[in-house]
Amino acid sequence: MTDVVHLWTYLASSPLFGLTATVTTYVLAHALHERLGRAPWSNPVMLSVIVLGSVLLATGTPYPVYFAGAQFVHVLLGPAVVALGWPLWQRRAELRRRALPLAVGALVGGGVASGVAVGAGWALGLPTPILLSLAPKSVTAPVAVGIAERLAGVPALAAAFTLLTGVVGASSAKYLLDAMGVRDWAVRGFALGTASHGIGAARALSVHPEAGAYAAVGLGLQVLFASFLIPLVAALFR
C-alpha cells in the first residue's frame, strides 16, 4: 500500500503527471466528442478542462505542479498561432478582395462583444475591476491579459473570461448561425474567430477548412483592433 502511495507522490510531483494527464484526458474527450457526432456542446476543450480541473481539486494538486508538465503542450500554442498564417496564405487573393467586409465585420462584431459584456456587467452591478477584465474577452488570451493589465483590470481573470468566451462560442455558435440562416462557411468561421478567438478557430478548423481560415482572419483582426481600440475607448470613459 505504501508503495502505491510512494508511486503516486512521485508521479504527481513529476512533470510527467501534467503532460500525461493533459494528453490522455484530451484523447478521451476527443473520442467522446467524435462518438457524439462532433456535437458542438461536447467541446473537447471544455470536457478536458472540467475533468482535469476536478482531478486537481479532488487530489489537492496545485495548478503550478500540473502546469510543470502541461507546459510542454502549452509552448506549442506559439508556433500554432504562427501556423494560422498557412490557411490565410492559401486564400490570400480572395481575402484581399474581401478586405473591406472583413475589416468592418471585425470592428462591429468585436465592438458589440466587448460593449455588450461591459454594458450588461455594469447594469448587473459587477465591480469595476471585473468589468475592465471583461472588456478584452473576445481577444486571444495572451493579448487579452495584456489589455486587461493596461486597463488596470485583473489579468488572471481576463484569461479565465477569455477561456469561457471561447468555450461558449465554440459550443453554441452552430445553433445561433443556423437560426440566423447564415450558411456561407466563410462568414460562419469569421464570426466564430471574431467573437471566440483561438478556441472558436479550433472548432471552425475541425468543421470546415474554409471556416477555419476565416476564423484565423477574425482572430488576427481582433488582436490588431482590440489592442489599440479597447484602451482608447476605456480612456474616454475615465
Next chain:
Amino acid sequence: MQALRGLAVLLLLQAAGEGITRALALPFPGPVVGLLLLLLALNLPLLRAPVAAAANLLLSHLSLLFVPVGVGVIVHLKVLSEYAGRLALVIAVSTWAGIAATAWVTQALMRRAQAAERGGASAPCRDVDEEGTP
C-alpha cells in the same frame, strides 16, 4: 521530416516575432507578428511544403493546446463562483451578440460586394443563398 522542418520555420518566425514586439514595444503578442512574417516568408516556394506539413499537424489538434491554460480557471474559482450567475449571463449574451453582429455585417457587405462584381464582370457565384431567403 518535412513537418519537423516546418516546425523549425514556425519556431524561428515566432522567435523573430517576439524579438520585434519587444524591440519596438508593440502591443501585440510575438506569435501574431510571427504569423504576419510567415505570410511574407511563404513567398519563398522552398518553405511551402514544410510549412504546410507542420501547420496541418499543429492545426488539426489546435484544441489540445488550449487545455493547459484552460485548467488555470480553477485558480480563480473563488471570484468566479462569487459572481457566477451574473458572469455566466454576461459572457454568454455578449459572445452571442458578437457572433450575430459579425455574421450579419460581414454577410451583408460580402453580398453587396458580390452583387457589384457581378454587375461589372462575371464573378463566380459561390454564395449558397443568393436570393436572401429569410
